[in-house]
Structure formats: C-alpha cells, structure tokens
Amino acid sequence: MSLKLGVIGTGAIGQDHIRRCSQTLLGSQVVAVTDINLEQAAKVVAELKIAAEVYPDGHALIKAPEVEAVLVTSWGPSHEEFVLAAIAAGKPVFCEKPLAVTAAGCRKIVEAEVAHGKRLVQVGFMRPYDAGYRALKAVIDSGQIGEPLMLHCAHRNPRVGENYKTDMAITDTLIHELDVLRWLLADDYVSVQVVFPRKSSKALAHLKDPQVVLLETARGTRIDVEVFVNCQYGYDIQCEVVGETGIARLPEPSQVQLRSEAKLSNAILMDWKDRFIAAYDVELQAFIDGVRAGQVGGPSAWDGYAAAVAADACIEAQNSGQIVKVAQPPRPAFYG
Amino acid sequence: MSLKLGVIGTGAIGQDHIRRCSQTLLGSQVVAVTDINLEQAAKVVAELKIAAEVYPDGHALIKAPEVEAVLVTSWGPSHEEFVLAAIAAGKPVFCEKPLAVTAAGCRKIVEAEVAHGKRLVQVGFMRPYDAGYRALKAVIDSGQIGEPLMLHCAHRNPRVGENYKTDMAITDTLIHELDVLRWLLADDYVSVQVVFPRKSSKALAHLKDPQVVLLETARGTRIDVEVFVNCQYGYDIQCEVVGETGIARLPEPSQVQLRSEAKLSNAILMDWKDRFIAAYDVELQAFIDGVRAGQVGGPSAWDGYAAAVAADACIEAQNSGQIVKVAQPPRPAFYG
Amino acid sequence: MSLKLGVIGTGAIGQDHIRRCSQTLLGSQVVAVTDINLEQAAKVVAELKIAAEVYPDGHALIKAPEVEAVLVTSWGPSHEEFVLAAIAAGKPVFCEKPLAVTAAGCRKIVEAEVAHGKRLVQVGFMRPYDAGYRALKAVIDSGQIGEPLMLHCAHRNPRVGENYKTDMAITDTLIHELDVLRWLLADDYVSVQVVFPRKSSKALAHLKDPQVVLLETARGTRIDVEVFVNCQYGYDIQCEVVGETGIARLPEPSQVQLRSEAKLSNAILMDWKDRFIAAYDVELQAFIDGVRAGQVGGPSAWDGYAAAVAADACIEAQNSGQIVKVAQPPRPAFYG
Amino acid sequence: MSLKLGVIGTGAIGQDHIRRCSQTLLGSQVVAVTDINLEQAAKVVAELKIAAEVYPDGHALIKAPEVEAVLVTSWGPSHEEFVLAAIAAGKPVFCEKPLAVTAAGCRKIVEAEVAHGKRLVQVGFMRPYDAGYRALKAVIDSGQIGEPLMLHCAHRNPRVGENYKTDMAITDTLIHELDVLRWLLADDYVSVQVVFPRKSSKALAHLKDPQVVLLETARGTRIDVEVFVNCQYGYDIQCEVVGETGIARLPEPSQVQLRSEAKLSNAILMDWKDRFIAAYDVELQAFIDGVRAGQVGGPSAWDGYAAAVAADACIEAQNSGQIVKVAQPPRPAFYG
The missing domain is CATH 3.30.360.10 (Dihydrodipicolinate Reductase; domain 2)
Incomplete structure (x- = not known):
C-alpha cells in the first residue's frame, strides 16, 4: 500500500515534492495539502491532477486520520510549530530546512522527539544523498x-x-x-x-x-x-x-x-537546482521507504539542531571577528 | 492504473527487470511470468514476493487477458517467436537484444509491425538512455x-x-x-x-x-x-x-x-554492469510510460534490424578482410 | 672550444637555428652562412650580430676549412645535394626535413654515409626530443x-x-x-x-x-x-x-x-610553433654535443629514408584507395 | 665575453650551480671557488673539470680582480657577511636563500645596497622563474x-x-x-x-x-x-x-x-628536486644575463627582507596562536 502523505505549504519546493511523489518516486501518494493561501493550494491540486483534499490549515491536516506522514514545506518560521504538532500526533514528518529558525526551537523538537521515544523527523538536507x-x-x-x-x-x-x-x-x-x-x-x-x-x-x-x-x-x-x-x-x-x-x-x-x-x-x-537534483529524489524516496519500513532515518532533528548551533556560532564570529566556541551539548544516546 | 506486465524468461536479466518494475520504476506491476524452467519461474515469484501468476509458456502468457504488455528476456533464439506473437496479439513488447538472431528474423518482425500499423516493439538497447x-x-x-x-x-x-x-x-x-x-x-x-x-x-x-x-x-x-x-x-x-x-x-x-x-x-x-546501470532503469521506465501514453518509442524493430544487418556485414568483413557493403534497404516511412 | 657551424639557407628556419646557436645553446658558434639570396644572408648576419662570413654558395661553405659542421636549412629540393657534399667532405651535417624530396634521394644519402663508414647525418625530426x-x-x-x-x-x-x-x-x-x-x-x-x-x-x-x-x-x-x-x-x-x-x-x-x-x-x-619549441632547442643541442663528442646520433639518414618510403606508400594509398605495402628494404647493420 | 664567476660554497647546491654554469647555461664561466673545506673545493674543481682557482676564503675570492660576479652558496649563517662584502666590492652577487638568517641581517643588506646606489643582489628564490x-x-x-x-x-x-x-x-x-x-x-x-x-x-x-x-x-x-x-x-x-x-x-x-x-x-x-628543476636554470641564466646587461633583476634584497619579516611574524603566530601583524616598513623607492 502507498504511504498517504499530507503536504503543508504548496510554494515552489512544496510543488516540487508533490510532483516527485506523484511522478517519480515509488510508494507514496499525496492525499492532503494545505497552504497559508488556500486558493493556491487548490490550484496546485488541480494543476498537478492529484486526488488530494485541501485542508484549512496545517494542524487540521496533521490530525486528519487519512494522513499517515507529513511534509513540511511551508515558510521557515512555521516549521517548528508543524513539526512539533506532527510529533504530538505521532506521525512521521519530513521537514525542509531549517528545522526551526532558532537553535532553541530545534532543541524543543529534539526534546519532543526523545520524549516520544522513536524517531519521527527527517530534515531536508539533501547532500548526504548526493x-x-x-x-x-x-x-x-x-x-x-x-x-x-x-x-x-x-x-x-x-x-x-x-x-x-x-x-x-x-x-x-x-x-x-x-x-x-x-x-x-x-x-x-x-x-x-x-x-x-x-x-x-x-x-x-x-x-x-x-x-x-x-x-x-x-x-x-x-x-x-x-x-x-x-x-x-x-x-x-x-x-x-x-x-x-x-x-x-x-x-x-x-x-x-x-x-x-x-x-x-x-x-x-x-x-544550483541542477546540481543536486537527483539527490532530492533519493532523499524523499528514503523518507517514504523509511516510514513504510517503520524506521525513519537520514538527517535527524539532532542534526538539524547541531547545524543551527554551529550557524549561530558562525554569525557571532562574523560580528566579533573572534574565534567562537560552538556550544553544542553532548548528543543524546537516542540519536545513536 | 499500473501497467500489467508479463515477463517471458526469468534468468538473470529477467529477474533484474522484474525487480526494477517492482522496486524502482513507477506505473507497472508484473502480473505474469514464465520460463522454459517453470520451477525456476515460480521460485523467482516467491523470492521477489510479487503477486504474479506463472504461465505454462510464453504464448499462453502473451494471450492472457490480464497481460497488457510483454517483456521478452528469454534465450536469444526464442526472441523472434515471442515478439511476433506479441505483435499478433496487438500487445506492446519490450525485447532484450538481439531482437532476433538473424537479420531475416528481425526483418520479419519489422514487416509484422508495419502490417499491424502501429509501433509495438521496443528493443533493449540501453545506451541511448545513458x-x-x-x-x-x-x-x-x-x-x-x-x-x-x-x-x-x-x-x-x-x-x-x-x-x-x-x-x-x-x-x-x-x-x-x-x-x-x-x-x-x-x-x-x-x-x-x-x-x-x-x-x-x-x-x-x-x-x-x-x-x-x-x-x-x-x-x-x-x-x-x-x-x-x-x-x-x-x-x-x-x-x-x-x-x-x-x-x-x-x-x-x-x-x-x-x-x-x-x-x-x-x-x-x-x-560492465555498473557502467549503464542507471540507463536500464530509464529505458524500461520509458517503455512503461510509452505504453501507458499509447506511444511506444525508443529503439525500434527497425533499429534492431539495422544493427543486425550491420553486424552481418562486420562478420563477413572479419572473414574476408575486405571492405564490405552494408546491404540495408531504405527505411520504411512507418519508422519516421 | 666551440663547434664552428656553417648554415646553408637563411630563411625563417635558418634564422631560428642561427639564433638558437648564438643565444640559447651551448658549445657552438655560427662562422659561415650562405643563401640563394646572398644579400639576405648578409642582412641576417648583420641583424643577428654574428661574426660569420657569407659564402657564395653551399658548396664553398661546406669546403671552407673553418666550417666544422653544417646546418642545411635551405629549400627542400636542394637538401640532397648539400648533404651529399657534406658527407663527401667528411663533415657532420644537420639537415632539416625532408632529407631529400624522393625516397631514392634519401637512399643515395644512406649509401654515401654507409660508404663513408661513420654517422655524419642528423635529420631535423624534433618530436623524439619532445x-x-x-x-x-x-x-x-x-x-x-x-x-x-x-x-x-x-x-x-x-x-x-x-x-x-x-x-x-x-x-x-x-x-x-x-x-x-x-x-x-x-x-x-x-x-x-x-x-x-x-x-x-x-x-x-x-x-x-x-x-x-x-x-x-x-x-x-x-x-x-x-x-x-x-x-x-x-x-x-x-x-x-x-x-x-x-x-x-x-x-x-x-x-x-x-x-x-x-x-x-x-x-x-x-x-604549431609553440607546441614543440623546446624540442627544437634540445634537438640542435644534441647535434652540437654529438659532433663535439665524435658521435652523431638522433634521427638518422636511414630514419629519413624510412619516413620517405612510408610517405610514398601513403600517397599511393591516397590515390588508389587500396591497402599498399611499404617496400622498405632491411635496415643495414650500420644503423644498429 | 663570458661573465667570470666566483662561487663561495661547494656543497650540493654550489656544485649544482657550477655544473649549470659550465654545462647548461650560456655566457658565464666559473673562474674561482672556495669553501670552508678547501680540500673539498679543490676536489669539486677537479671532478667538474673546470679551470677555476681555489681561493682561501670568501673575502679573498670576492676581492680577486678576475671575479666579476659572485654566487653565495655557503652555509646559511655566512650569507649576510659575503653579500655585504660583495656589495662593498661593488660586485653583483647571487645569494641562495636565505639572504640572511634574521630580518635585521636582510635589512642591513638592503641598506648597503641602497647606499651603493644600484642593484647588485639577486636572491635565489626560483619559483618566479617556474x-x-x-x-x-x-x-x-x-x-x-x-x-x-x-x-x-x-x-x-x-x-x-x-x-x-x-x-x-x-x-x-x-x-x-x-x-x-x-x-x-x-x-x-x-x-x-x-x-x-x-x-x-x-x-x-x-x-x-x-x-x-x-x-x-x-x-x-x-x-x-x-x-x-x-x-x-x-x-x-x-x-x-x-x-x-x-x-x-x-x-x-x-x-x-x-x-x-x-x-x-x-x-x-x-x-622536490624534480619539481622546479627547469626554474633553477632559468633563474641563474637570468642573473648571468642581467649582470652582462648591467641590470640585475629578479628577487631583490628587499624581497628577501620582506620574506624574512613575514616569516618572523609566522613563527610568532605559531607560538602565540594569535593573529600577528607583519611589521614591514614601506618599500624604499629604490626597489621600484
């Protein structure tokens, strides 16, 4: 059986991922979409000729019983909220980078996932799939x-x-x-x-x-x-x-x-779109296969958090001109 | 709807193609298989965990109403017979090379296809897909x-x-x-x-x-x-x-x-298997997509025939040491 | 002591070689020049500021006691005559290609050199020095x-x-x-x-x-x-x-x-002049060093002859479209 | 006329340079050598078959009227002394690196050369000739x-x-x-x-x-x-x-x-010897040609000094782990 996906955010990258799931990848179908602009979401459903329901918002989509896994491709600042909601609902979630716009936000996701007790989150870093x-x-x-x-x-x-x-x-x-x-x-x-x-x-x-x-x-x-x-x-x-x-x-x-x-x-x-184009396919196929096999893998919430902590240090280093320590706590055993 | 495929020949290349259709490519399912060794065919079905019926022979498979298109991956000398049968049944057929073991055999297929009036045959030359x-x-x-x-x-x-x-x-x-x-x-x-x-x-x-x-x-x-x-x-x-x-x-x-x-x-x-591995996927996906779109493309029966004619001339040249003319008739308008 | 050179032919390549001997290479000096156009020869001597006498013709130059070795850089059809004269005078001679404009001409030089009993001729093929x-x-x-x-x-x-x-x-x-x-x-x-x-x-x-x-x-x-x-x-x-x-x-x-x-x-x-520019220096230095060491090496009169025989066969093959045998006699022991 | 060279130091690099001047480069001859080990100097003269006098020390060699230019290829710590002596004698000097073992030593040379009023020193940095x-x-x-x-x-x-x-x-x-x-x-x-x-x-x-x-x-x-x-x-x-x-x-x-x-x-x-082998020839030929043309060029005493100042800063940076300023004074107009 195909994995039933809900997609939050039908902008450029959201459309790309919907197209991938419908036309290139094996084992999934997009059954639900939503966007801050609902008209646009409906238009995308029509244009891509997919049999997907348009939900009024991300939270409704996440809760919908037919949605088995979630792709978060909305505006960056909204990622944290939707990923946390997906974890709360116990549903696997693929989140485009950034996982959250602050390291603290990423940390909250890490904690929620650890509390849940099983990996649910894959972050959309595609280069490890190149x-x-x-x-x-x-x-x-x-x-x-x-x-x-x-x-x-x-x-x-x-x-x-x-x-x-x-x-x-x-x-x-x-x-x-x-x-x-x-x-x-x-x-x-x-x-x-x-x-x-x-x-x-x-x-x-x-x-x-x-x-x-x-x-x-x-x-x-x-x-x-x-x-x-x-x-x-x-x-x-x-x-x-x-x-x-x-x-x-x-x-x-x-x-x-x-x-x-x-x-x-x-x-x-x-x-740049041509450089890693094949990696995007491999990355999303890995998510679909991982969910179907009951084992989400790839870049984890911890990886998203670690990148955010390092990025914060780099920005401090841009401003200070100094060598800046990266204040990353030890990796929880949960992340292997 | 997925394209329902029947596979004649479950040797190495046959198994590869079955695996492709089941695990990598979009839009097809293998519903029927056969082999000169029926036990082996049954074993392949079991090992690859596909829901396919084992048919007593290629002709029975070709005629089966549930089979919408045929992959011929049997022993070379049997290709001609099965491709002709598929054309007779009006079913699209992907035939591993050689299309036939003689140029005359290829010619017969060309004539049958032209008589049928619509392209049905794609020959398994994968390099144009590399x-x-x-x-x-x-x-x-x-x-x-x-x-x-x-x-x-x-x-x-x-x-x-x-x-x-x-x-x-x-x-x-x-x-x-x-x-x-x-x-x-x-x-x-x-x-x-x-x-x-x-x-x-x-x-x-x-x-x-x-x-x-x-x-x-x-x-x-x-x-x-x-x-x-x-x-x-x-x-x-x-x-x-x-x-x-x-x-x-x-x-x-x-x-x-x-x-x-x-x-x-x-x-x-x-x-050599590593060199064109991606091309095999693209080639077979093209056949599946072509059949579903009602338009078989790729290397045609005419291309298979032309390669056979040239090969015959090369073998003559090996033996004679002379410059040998390639006796290829003009291409029928049917092949564009 | 520097090797005293006479140069027959002060066109482009002749001037290049004179410049090489005067400004780049070790162990030689150009003491004699001549050309079909004596005014031009005199002009080259003046322009390159070398202390060289202008001789009325190649034969006079070859015979001049002060000339220890000869460079033949004149018009192709005159090469054979001057190389033969140098051999007759027992003087080492570097001859720009072609050694002679016919294979028969090259053969005559080979025979004269063998008769002389010691290698005197180096042909100006520079690629073996690249x-x-x-x-x-x-x-x-x-x-x-x-x-x-x-x-x-x-x-x-x-x-x-x-x-x-x-x-x-x-x-x-x-x-x-x-x-x-x-x-x-x-x-x-x-x-x-x-x-x-x-x-x-x-x-x-x-x-x-x-x-x-x-x-x-x-x-x-x-x-x-x-x-x-x-x-x-x-x-x-x-x-x-x-x-x-x-x-x-x-x-x-x-x-x-x-x-x-x-x-x-x-x-x-x-x-093309840039491609083998260093090889021209090495080639001519090898001639100078060879003569000074009493052992002329590099492309021999036999090599010049062999190239001419092969070239004749190629021209016959251009005309006939056939496979043409190369009628090269066995290499004399003299050429090792 | 050939440039008459005196070589101070007949170790490995000294011998290389003597060989270069004798066997490869145009326009010079080594007429004088010396070494801390006079026996070794005499042995080199014999082995390389050059017509050079062995002087008791560098200062005697520099002062000898027949010596027109000096190569300093002795032990590093002695370079400064011999270069200064050559400048005092108004003789062009090619000095292997380092010009001096301290930046202060290099500076003294710069000042002596500026006081002399004309460039005499070329430092043996060969990469600019690669x-x-x-x-x-x-x-x-x-x-x-x-x-x-x-x-x-x-x-x-x-x-x-x-x-x-x-x-x-x-x-x-x-x-x-x-x-x-x-x-x-x-x-x-x-x-x-x-x-x-x-x-x-x-x-x-x-x-x-x-x-x-x-x-x-x-x-x-x-x-x-x-x-x-x-x-x-x-x-x-x-x-x-x-x-x-x-x-x-x-x-x-x-x-x-x-x-x-x-x-x-x-x-x-x-x-490493194979990497810049051609550059050594070009470098030394440039010195010979420069002296003969009355215009020493290439890496100058100022360049030697600047490299020494930067090297000092690097060593301080190795020790401190800090970003270290390079305290190089402005370039004298003399050095263009």
Whole structure:
C-alpha cells in the first residue's frame, strides 16, 4: 500500500515534492495539502491532477486520520510549530530546512522527539544523498586516505539578489556544508572563525562577499569553507579531504569534454537546482521507504539542531571577528 | 492504473527487470511470468514476493487477458517467436537484444509491425538512455562542433571467458556501438572493414583480440571502433566525435579524484554492469510510460534490424578482410 | 672550444637555428652562412650580430676549412645535394626535413654515409626530443602497459592556406608521425591505407580534409592517425598507445586551469610553433654535443629514408584507395 | 665575453650551480671557488673539470680582480657577511636563500645596497622563474579573472627527517610561498595566523604537522597555505587564485596519462628536486644575463627582507596562536 502523505505549504519546493511523489518516486501518494493561501493550494491540486483534499490549515491536516506522514514545506518560521504538532500526533514528518529558525526551537523538537521515544523527523538536507558525497564518504570510511586532517571546501554561486544579506552566507549557504561535513566526518564542530577577504566589486554594497569560514572539529580536523555568492562563473561546490596518506576530492558533475575555440573544456553548471537534483529524489524516496519500513532515518532533528548551533556560532564570529566556541551539548544516546 | 506486465524468461536479466518494475520504476506491476524452467519461474515469484501468476509458456502468457504488455528476456533464439506473437496479439513488447538472431528474423518482425500499423516493439538497447550519450548527442545536435566527420570509439572489457569467440566481438560487444552510433548520428552504415592488430598475449588461443572495426556512414562520417575484450585494466567505453569546428567526448563516469601513492587518479569501473546501470532503469521506465501514453518509442524493430544487418556485414568483413557493403534497404516511412 | 657551424639557407628556419646557436645553446658558434639570396644572408648576419662570413654558395661553405659542421636549412629540393657534399667532405651535417624530396634521394644519402663508414647525418625530426614523447616512450619501454597493440593518433591544425594540397597531408603533416611513431615503437611500417571521411566544409575546394591514415607495423601493431588541417579549434597533437595491460597517452601541454564563464577549461595552442619549441632547442643541442663528442646520433639518414618510403606508400594509398605495402628494404647493420 | 664567476660554497647546491654554469647555461664561466673545506673545493674543481682557482676564503675570492660576479652558496649563517662584502666590492652577487638568517641581517643588506646606489643582489628564490607560476601570473595580470580575492595553496612533501622542527615549516617550507605569492600578487602581507589541525600519525613526535597558515595582504586578499610535510603521497605544490570573475590554478606538472589497474592516473612527483628543476636554470641564466646587461633583476634584497619579516611574524603566530601583524616598513623607492 502507498504511504498517504499530507503536504503543508504548496510554494515552489512544496510543488516540487508533490510532483516527485506523484511522478517519480515509488510508494507514496499525496492525499492532503494545505497552504497559508488556500486558493493556491487548490490550484496546485488541480494543476498537478492529484486526488488530494485541501485542508484549512496545517494542524487540521496533521490530525486528519487519512494522513499517515507529513511534509513540511511551508515558510521557515512555521516549521517548528508543524513539526512539533506532527510529533504530538505521532506521525512521521519530513521537514525542509531549517528545522526551526532558532537553535532553541530545534532543541524543543529534539526534546519532543526523545520524549516520544522513536524517531519521527527527517530534515531536508539533501547532500548526504548526493552520489558524489556518498562516494567521497565511502573513500574516507575505507581508510584509503587515512584519518582526515583538513578539509578545503567552497560553495560558490554566480550571483545573489538584493535580499541576500551578509548573515545569509551562513544561514542559507554555509548551512549545507555545516550539515554535510558533520555527516561526512562523523564529527562535531567545536570552534568557528570567519574571515572577510577583500570584497568583490561584483557584490552589492550591503553584502560582504566572499567570506572564509574556518571550522574546528572535536577530533581536531580543520575545515576552511570559501563562501562566494557572486563568483560570476558558475554554481560550484568543492570539497577536498586531506587525510594522513592521501587526498580525496568530491567529483565534478559529469560533463561532455569539448575541444573548441582554443579550449579544452567541461561545462560548469550555472543553476544550483541542477546540481543536486537527483539527490532530492533519493532523499524523499528514503523518507517514504523509511516510514513504510517503520524506521525513519537520514538527517535527524539532532542534526538539524547541531547545524543551527554551529550557524549561530558562525554569525557571532562574523560580528566579533573572534574565534567562537560552538556550544553544542553532548548528543543524546537516542540519536545513536 | 499500473501497467500489467508479463515477463517471458526469468534468468538473470529477467529477474533484474522484474525487480526494477517492482522496486524502482513507477506505473507497472508484473502480473505474469514464465520460463522454459517453470520451477525456476515460480521460485523467482516467491523470492521477489510479487503477486504474479506463472504461465505454462510464453504464448499462453502473451494471450492472457490480464497481460497488457510483454517483456521478452528469454534465450536469444526464442526472441523472434515471442515478439511476433506479441505483435499478433496487438500487445506492446519490450525485447532484450538481439531482437532476433538473424537479420531475416528481425526483418520479419519489422514487416509484422508495419502490417499491424502501429509501433509495438521496443528493443533493449540501453545506451541511448545513458545520461552521458544523451549529453553527447545534445552537443552534436546543438551545432557547437559543426557536422560530425569522424568518430573514435573504444569498447573495452577487462577479460572474457572461454565461450567468447571472435565473432562475438561483433554480435555481443560491437552491437551496442552499432546501435548507439546510428542513433547518435541519425545516420546509417554503408560499409564496414575489420582490422586485426597484433593479438594480445592475454587473449585465449582461439580468440582474435583486439579488433578494429571501421564503419562508413551514408553521409560519409568515418568511425573507428576499437574492440578489446581482454584489456585487463577496466571496463571502458570511449566515444569521441570530431566535428567541423570542435570535438566532443563522452563523459567518463563520475569518480572521486584521489591523490595517493604518487598518483593523481580516478577509478575506472571493472564491471560492465555498473557502467549503464542507471540507463536500464530509464529505458524500461520509458517503455512503461510509452505504453501507458499509447506511444511506444525508443529503439525500434527497425533499429534492431539495422544493427543486425550491420553486424552481418562486420562478420563477413572479419572473414574476408575486405571492405564490405552494408546491404540495408531504405527505411520504411512507418519508422519516421 | 666551440663547434664552428656553417648554415646553408637563411630563411625563417635558418634564422631560428642561427639564433638558437648564438643565444640559447651551448658549445657552438655560427662562422659561415650562405643563401640563394646572398644579400639576405648578409642582412641576417648583420641583424643577428654574428661574426660569420657569407659564402657564395653551399658548396664553398661546406669546403671552407673553418666550417666544422653544417646546418642545411635551405629549400627542400636542394637538401640532397648539400648533404651529399657534406658527407663527401667528411663533415657532420644537420639537415632539416625532408632529407631529400624522393625516397631514392634519401637512399643515395644512406649509401654515401654507409660508404663513408661513420654517422655524419642528423635529420631535423624534433618530436623524439619532445619531453612528452620521451615520457611516453619511457612508459612503453618500462613494460607498464605491456606490448603495444594499437595507436590512436591525431595531427590537427586550425587551418591551412591555399598552397596546401591533398598530398601534403602526408609529406608535410603526417611525415612527423611517420618518423616519431617508428621511433616510439622501434618498429617499421609494412602496409598503409588512407580513408577519406566526409569533407569539412571549412576546407578549401581542392583539398580532401580530414584524412585517416591506417598503418600496420612489422610486429602487427595497428595505428590510426587522423590528419585534420582545418579543425579550427587549435593545433592539437594526440597519441594514445594501447598496450596489452594498459593505455598511455601523450601529455597535453601544461596550462593554467581556469574556471570562468561556466567552463572549467585549459587553453589549447593555436600556433604549431609553440607546441614543440623546446624540442627544437634540445634537438640542435644534441647535434652540437654529438659532433663535439665524435658521435652523431638522433634521427638518422636511414630514419629519413624510412619516413620517405612510408610517405610514398601513403600517397599511393591516397590515390588508389587500396591497402599498399611499404617496400622498405632491411635496415643495414650500420644503423644498429 | 663570458661573465667570470666566483662561487663561495661547494656543497650540493654550489656544485649544482657550477655544473649549470659550465654545462647548461650560456655566457658565464666559473673562474674561482672556495669553501670552508678547501680540500673539498679543490676536489669539486677537479671532478667538474673546470679551470677555476681555489681561493682561501670568501673575502679573498670576492676581492680577486678576475671575479666579476659572485654566487653565495655557503652555509646559511655566512650569507649576510659575503653579500655585504660583495656589495662593498661593488660586485653583483647571487645569494641562495636565505639572504640572511634574521630580518635585521636582510635589512642591513638592503641598506648597503641602497647606499651603493644600484642593484647588485639577486636572491635565489626560483619559483618566479617556474613556467607554471609565470603562466598563472600572466592570467592574473591579463584581468581574465578580475582582481584576486583569495588564494588557496598547499605545499606538501612526502616526509621529512628528524632534524625538521615545527618552525622549519615556516623557514624552510612556507618561505617559498612567502616569496612567490608576494610576487604573484604584487602585494605585501599585513597579518598572519597559524592553525594546527589534528596531527598526522605519520609525523614524528616533536613535529606539528600539518599546519595551516593564513595570510592577509595589504589589498585585503586572503591566503590559506596548507603546509604538510609528511603527506606520504608526493611532493605537491598547489596554488589556486580566486578572482572576482574566475579562478586560475597552477598547472600540474605534465605527465603521461595512464589507464591501468582500474585507474585513470597521472604520476605525482615524489622528489622536490624534480619539481622546479627547469626554474633553477632559468633563474641563474637570468642573473648571468642581467649582470652582462648591467641590470640585475629578479628577487631583490628587499624581497628577501620582506620574506624574512613575514616569516618572523609566522613563527610568532605559531607560538602565540594569535593573529600577528607583519611589521614591514614601506618599500624604499629604490626597489621600484
């Protein structure tokens, strides 16, 4: 039997996930939707031709007996409330990042889930489902390069709009590295520092761009992440792991090699949506399969909390220019 | 509603396709299976936990009213008979290669399908569904490299067993290039030649290995394909298209880049099954989607026939050492 | 003491070599020059500020007691005469390719040198002095890839002028591969075939371009060389050696890797002069050092003859479309 | 006329330079040598078969009328004394790094040279003469990647011996980056920080390895240099320049590409001597040519001083863990 899903939030990402469940993934059907704008929700149901009821709000949807699991794809500040409600109802919930807009909010979710006694929450960090990162982790875990000592990373976008502020380099951009590197290393951050290089003339006046974030982990691994959101040339994600005996590097996206116009070249993606498109499918399929198997996995509420704590420290480091300790409490045994 | 499939042949590839339809692809269910060994068919049904009836033979399965479309994954020499029966029953049929073991057999299928008046047959050539070949075709079709003038290709396997004979370099190995290069160029072969280089000491006594096959197309494009099935180092598929203004090369499979032991390296696959694994999914999903949409696409019976005709010419060229004309009749308008 | 050189022919290549000897290489000085145009010879002496006497003709220069060794950089059809004169005078001679414009002419030089009893002639094939080809040969000779079975090569120029005729694809372009591949494999050609792909629309009306030349060696190695002199995108020399256990590829020229404008790229050279520029220095230094050490080495008169014989067979193959045997006599013991 | 050189110090590097001047470079001859061990100096003269007089000490050599220019290749602590003596004698001097073992010593040399009124000193930093770095600088200077904002660099050695101490990561290893990056960017350092990642288990007990050095330049460019001298896998120099519109990366040394044993690989050098071997020739030829043309160029005494000041700051940063300002005075007009 298909898993019956309710989707809270029918904006761009909500529609993408509905489409995925209906047209690409196995084993689920969207039976309920809602949105702050109910007309829009109804329109999406009609356009995507799905047999889903429109509920008046998220809480009604969560309570509906026919809804077996919930996707939270609404406005960020509403995530906490709906995830807590899903936990209260004992229903598995996939929540787009951020899990909550504050570390305290994430912490509340962690506590509610621990109190419930069984994992219900998967956070929408998709990079651990990317084939490249998985291959990189497999190399690290194989011991081929020895213990990881340093990581050199970059997160580059061609350009950003006026709404993008300096702190969003952390909360919107670096947040993906904060999650995926913890997973890659199976380690936690203990301190952070942010350095501001000479500003690019391509960045808008109010934005400090690029930035370099330096992270230290509990095992002493040192990570540098270049965040550069007006790099012009492409959407480019780099991750190089320097181990005791060798170095492993995240694969470049596979491209046709061209010899033309005095260049030997491979295309670089310009649109971030193309970079991890397959990972979104794998991530959501994993949630569906996990729920059906009675075992939710993937990025946990604790992972969402840990990323939020690290992000808070990074923002403090942006402001102070100092090395800032990451005040993350020990991981509850519940999260293994 | 799911498409109800009947599968004839529950050997390795048959089981793979059943698993695909049950666990990975959307929109189909396997309701009927059969095999020359009925016990084995029953065992597969039990092991894969599918709700499928075991039919006494392929003809009974094809005629069963509940079967809406047929997968032919039986022993090669039986393909022709079952495909013809499916056409006679007016049911869409996906047939693993070869479509038939002789060009004459393929021709009969073409004629039956044309007489039926609507496409029913998709042949199991998976490379046109590979993301790399599709990207390469997109570059060619974009005009970025001008008209294609030459192709340099290679098809290399680490090693082959004792059963692999010199003509199988054509019928088992080159056959994939014979299909995919016609598709890539939208062109037909007019002559072939086979050259035997110095034999590798790693090849068994009875086998000529490597071989170089030279193909000429109707538009004058010249293709060289190195077939080397004891190359030792890996399963390696290469395709370079030299156009009037540039050159495009099939992407290498995406791999972690390593610096270790005095080498900067990327892994090369050793097992052919890993190389096009995603393409098998895409190919079969395309068949399912095509049937459900009332429009079977992909490699046609005509494509299967054209590959067979070219293969026959290559075998003649292996034996004669001469340049051999490819006696392919004009394509019926039916095949567009 | 410096080696005292006489240079016959003060055109572009002659001037380059004079400049090399005066400004870059160790152990030689140009003391004598001549040219069909004596005024031009005098002008070169003045411009390059060398203390060299202008001789009335090549024969006078060769006979001059102060001239210890000769560089022949005159018009191709005059090479044979001057090389023979140098041998007659017992003076070492470096001769730009071609050694002679006919195989018969080359043969005469071989016979004169053998009669003389000691090597005097080095032919100006520079690729065996290229660091990339030398590294490739070292890999082959190390046995890392087993015995060579096939070579896939390409010789591409951006474009050629009106004077470039179809046979020049052999005598001006392929001639470099004919020499360097013999050296690389330490093997001789036994048959050749030329295939004409669809013609590029960028080639002038009178020229067949591209061409594919197929060579067979005495040990059975099969070579395909793509000659494409209007490829537009760059001057590009490729050489891939397929051995029994692995494949080795000529290094690309070293270039800065760029990420810009949605491309990960390395520059490709446009001008052939840049590709082997270092090899010209090494080649001529080797001649100077060889003469001073009493042991002329490098490409021999026999190598020049062998290349000429193979080129003749290629031209016959261009015209006949047939597989043509290479009528090369056995190598005299003199040439080791 | 050849430039008459005197060489102070006939150890390994002294012998290399004598060999260079005698056998590879144009326009010089070594006429005088000396060493703390006079017997050894005499032995070198004999072995290298050069017509050079052995002087009792460096000062005598510098004063000898026949010596037109001096190479200082003695023990580091003696450099300052001999360079000052050469300046006092008004003779051009090429000094191996370090120019002096303290910044104060370098400063004295700078002052002596300024007082002399004309450049006499070239410091033996060879990387600015490396073809790869020169190509990288050409790309930066062309404006293709916009203004440089960040540099990501690495300096890795397979392993080091027991004598290598933690501060030598700065004075022996990073010193090359301290020089070449100033030259590459035409910029000066204003602050430094050193971070110690988790120590490699391959490093000896007394050594902190790897280290990450963070540099800030006057124009705000931020540089991270990984120094890892027990990386096991190879001698590997990396330099990536992130500009406003693109990224340029130092070329990898040119190598044969291999397909073998399930790997697509290029060799990585194991011995540092092979990495910049050509640059040593170019560097010393530049000194010879410069002296003969009356215009000493290349890395100046000021460059040697600036590297020493930055190195001092790095060592302070190693000890303090703090961000340390680089106390470099403004560049005298004399140094352009």
